[in-house]
Amino acid sequence: MSIQLAALQPVGHSLQAEDLLPESLHQFLACPTPDQWLQWALANPDILLIDHAQCEKKAASTAMSLLYRYVSQSLLLSKMSQLAREELLHFEQVVGLMEKRGVTYRHLTASRYAEGLRQHMRSNDPERLIDVLIIGALIEARSCERFARLIPYLDEELARFYRTLVKSEGRHFEDYLLLARQQTADSIDDRIAFFVAREAELITSPDTAFRFHSGVPV
């Protein structure tokens, strides 16, 4: 299925995307998702769902990996474990929707996005963990922003589902940032600004394959 839209036309149901996102999330990200990505997404509804399922699963895995490395940090353990559970629930929901729509779950190569951020990670703790958490915050925030941007153009069922995701995940990025700030007495604002800028580059520059976190079509 491929629907190339000359111009983006909201389908007209009453779900207002902009109202869903916390103001702090808009302020955190350096740029909104470009319209070209939205068009790309609407032209690739199957890949959108499959890659969305992948993203929920990977978000859960990343959160879980921290449960192994940082056993002495009880707030991190409880936040990351809760977050992993929530992402897994969303994974199940996406897979359920895919089944209902006859979308076959298959392996997709990862987009360049997460690796494009992780390549800048420092090697030793606490710097490494701070970077992991900042990157986690950005991935969460961008995901939510994209859910919200997509909602006006989706069918009612998918729009409703994405609305619940935005509501439940809209503040995850703040949990990540809180945990990142807890790792040091120093300010991490410059480091956050660094990753925010890298993220915006990945979101606004030409990309070869459509995925949930792609840039814009070449």
Next chain:
Amino acid sequence: MSIQLAALQPVGHSLQAEDLLPESLHQFLACPTPDQWLQWALANPDILLIDHAQCEKKAASTAMSLLYRYVSQSLLLSKMSQLAREELLHFEQVVGLMEKRGVTYRHLTASRYAEGLRQHMRSNDPERLIDVLIIGALIEARSCERFARLIPYLDEELARFYRTLVKSEGRHFEDYLLLARQQTADSIDDRIAFFVAREAELITSPDTAFRFHSGVPV
């Protein structure tokens, strides 16, 4: 803290362990947990909790790893994702109890148990997956059996918690076995019997370090 009990003395609260386990679970395992392990556990309450937390986390990780390898099996995806969420919730609960009791979460080496089962895993699917699922069933069943066996000797708070675990996890092993049987038209009864026998050996033979899934003290 180390309390060597000459003989096991139930603390007398009204939680009956035997009634908690499904009859099918007793039938699945080849042997009950030996009294020597129970004594060992009650003499090592801190390690019991820490290793219990580790086990919940590992159970969630194992379930999650299957979400990556077997994307075309929707029942497996939903069962394993749900199971991972449940284990993570229990992980959070154990960590909460540890905090309340002043037990410091630290890394512990793994017991020989899981590796002692996994060393017999076949290499190629579907045999590999069948073995993973049978081993998963055994670990789940043994964990529940041990929770139930411990309950009469625990303080009220821990006994109540373990009772909820037995109730919610008591049938997980059946999910694993159901998924294992779905992988082939052939009977897997012989393979199940093989792993059940290996598991009983690990449970009843002398072991060097106390862990949740240890054998008996040397």
